[in-house]
Amino acid sequence: MSNKVIYAIYNDDDILMDAVKKTRAAHHHIEEVFSPFPVHGLDKAMGIPPTRLAICAFIYGLCGLSFGTWMMNYIMIQDWPQDIGGKPSFSYIENMPSFVPIMFEETVFFAAHLMVITFYMRSRLWPFKQAENPDVRTTDDHFLMEVAIHDNEEELVSFFQSTGAVEVKVIEKN
């Protein structure tokens, strides 16, 4: 069994959106769409579930808040409660206003950085990573939809030609 796929190439994002909707309506499974820029509404048209990155960021923020609170409490209150300029170091709450800037920044720092790292890991992005570009034009001005073939090569080719593709290629993938 060969792993053949179709590359349907478009040069307009509106035509691409229509093609995606038609492909979904015809129940062909879209493997991937490559685009030079974000096309508004493409994820909805493809039926991709919403991202959970924001939920991650919220949890990371809570971790940062906890870390900031724990750190300031340990250093300033538990470990060595000095009298520094008359600030009350008897309990955390009494000196809390002076820790708020740190707690805030820790929250933002954790939320932002861990979310970005999560994004890199989930989308498999790192330095020296091999680029997965099927056609060099898709980074400039062309859009490419990839659909797998299961013994229906002619039907698919004619289907994609009817959707306004400027080029329909059949590629053997390994």
Place this chain on the structure above:
Amino acid sequence: MYTFSSKLKTFSFILMAVGLLGIGYGFFTAPKDIKAVETLLASESHGEHAAATAHEAVNSHEVAASTSGKSEVNEATEHKEHLEHVLHQLQNKPWAAFYVACIFFMLLSLGTLAFYAIQQVAQAGWSPVLFRVMQGITAYLPVGSVVFFVFLLLAGFHMNHIFIWLNEGITDPKSVDFDKIIAGKSGYLNFPFWILRATIFLLGWNAYRYFSRKNCLAQDESNDNSFYKKNFNISAMFLVFFIVSESIMSWDWIMSIDPHWSSTLFGWYVFASFFVSGITMIAMVTVYLKSRGYLQNVNTSHIHDLAKFMFGISVFWTYLWFSQFMLIWYANIPEEVTYFVTRIQVYNLPFFGAVVMNFLFPILILINTDFKRITWILVMAGIVILLGHYVDFFNMIMPGTVGGSWFIGVSEISSLAFFLGLFIFVVFTALTKVPLLPKRNPFIDESKHFHY
């Protein structure tokens, strides 16, 4: 066209009537003289309070004894002075309760007006379908301004002691009531100049509201965009006037209640408080009208945008609240810090409760995108935010007027009910006057199809 539902109208009348009765009751039951206070305090002095006052009396006795030596005479005068102090606080109570509710609703509609002007100047593409709702809410501004102005006049004619710098003899070095600090500020804090500033500000805001609405209606019937451009220009001018007048207004009407204290970011702080209340009120009225089927062109994306503003400005308010508090707490300069010492010791629950209501609750509930579109969650968050900012104004005004004699009782709730009733009546009456959708606004089509 909107028709004022008879149920809501009756509800607003009931609120006003009950409120008026309660306000009258508050004034009627306020003690008239020192004797009434003495019996009141005697009836109260069973529990802890008695111990506290006794302790206080002993302290002042000691101080008096060490300085003058005529302790017995001093004890009597101290007692009399204490009674007089409590008398003034209790006499202020119904006035201050009225003042808090009065200024809260007036500034709330001013906050809506500022939001409306910003939307015009920013050429926002999402909000034109909500302009008539905003104009409806700002219809309260003229009414609220009149009531508020009358209150300022009454204060000026010594009907109450809300503003202590208005007291007679306070700037006179020969008087027993002479206050050197206030006398030093009398070039700014004097009645004629103060009332003149109030007149200019109220007239300026109301003039903008009047002409902006007039132009908006004229734009509906016009063939070109000249009225739209006029509105753009006057909105930009209003915003410049607003930011100056708002800052001065906050010193005049709120900060001057504590004339020995000052804070530089106070104007912004007050602004954030009533701005977020105004935006929340827009959201509440929009959700109400939408639920009655009057705003077909308003979709969940519009509601979502309003909720984002509620969320963002709530955080902005907190930022200013904390900045003001933390800077003064950190430096701990005695003449500044008394402001917060009173609030933390005497107003602990309202002071920190306001932060919970205006920050913690909204940030946890409105951070979720889906929640911002769910009506009941939005209404719940809105009610908490509005109540929270009422408490915020309460915290700003009460400690300087009634001090330790504060209580959220008949006077406070009735005043709030009266102004809420008046607000509902005026706003929804104004909404019946014109169509709820502007016709020829250049951005109206974009706004109708706004989708986020």
